[in-house]
Amino acid sequence: MMQRIGRANHRIDEASRAVLVPANRFEVLECRVAIDAVAENAQDTPPLRTGALDVLAQHVLGCACGEPFLPINFMRKC
Amino acid sequence: MPQRDGAGEAADIVVAGGAAAPIVEMLDTSERLPWAGHTARHALNEIYDLIKANKTTLVFVNTRSQAEMLFQDLWRMNDDGLAIALHHGSLDVAQRRKVRDAMAAGRLRGVVCTSSLDLGVDWGDVDLVINIGAPKGASR
Numbered sequence: 001m002m003q004r005i006g007r008a009n010h011r012i013d014e015a016s017r018a019v020l021v022p023a024n025r026f027e028v029l030e031c032r033v034a035i036d037a038v039a040e041n042a043q044d045t046p047p048l049r050t051g052a053l054d055v056l057a058q059h060v061l062g063c064a065c066g067e068p069f070l071p072i073n074f075m076r077k078c
Numbered sequence: 079m080p081q082r083d084g085a086g087e088a089a090d091i092v093v094a095g096g097a098a099a100p101i102v103e104m105l106d107t108s109e110r111l112p113w114a115g116h117t118a119r120h121a122l123n124e125i126y127d128l129i130k131a132n133k134t135t136l137v138f139v140n141t142r143s144q145a146e147m148l149f150q151d152l153w154r155m156n157d158d159g160l161a162i163a164l165h166h167g168s169l170d171v172a173q174r175r176k177v178r179d180a181m182a183a184g185r186l187r188g189v190v191c192t193s194s195l196d197l198g199v200d201w202g203d204v205d206l207v208i209n210i211g212a213p214k215g216a217s218r
Contacts, residue, residue, distance in 0.1 A: 015100055016101070024213070
């Protein structure tokens, strides 16, 4: 959405103006969230970080699909 | 890339700042807001009034067919003869170029478009962007 609204007053020192038109009542919620995201300058891509647990879970599951293992051996490998 | 603790920084992250904060509002319609559907037909009059109140307005929709329909609706109610155009990826290149040139020359009051016009549009004096439907992401 930032990409789109940036088309209005396409100069760095002038505020872009945009109006979101929700087409149904549920989109009101989505529009509200989008406006909040703009206010805090949030982007869709979350920042990358080390030690993410979802990556570990994915890895454990992936290994288990390959072959059975004992937790203790698995821990040693990690 | 995530940086390992203690390791030398592999790259600098530069965050741009200092730009004017955008003004984003939600249309507070005086019509009855439907429970379902994606056409936003209920807001036609209000969309038209916004186009009328501004110099050049880009009206973004999510699909080409929706662009066609909205354009037709606006055209039908255009009693003031506002110069409103249509731009999407299924239109002939010559037609698209015509719209783009007219917009750059400031001859258009409104352009109904898909994301065909969301990248690299730094020409034309667009003073308002209307987005029909909920934005599907904060960045794009």
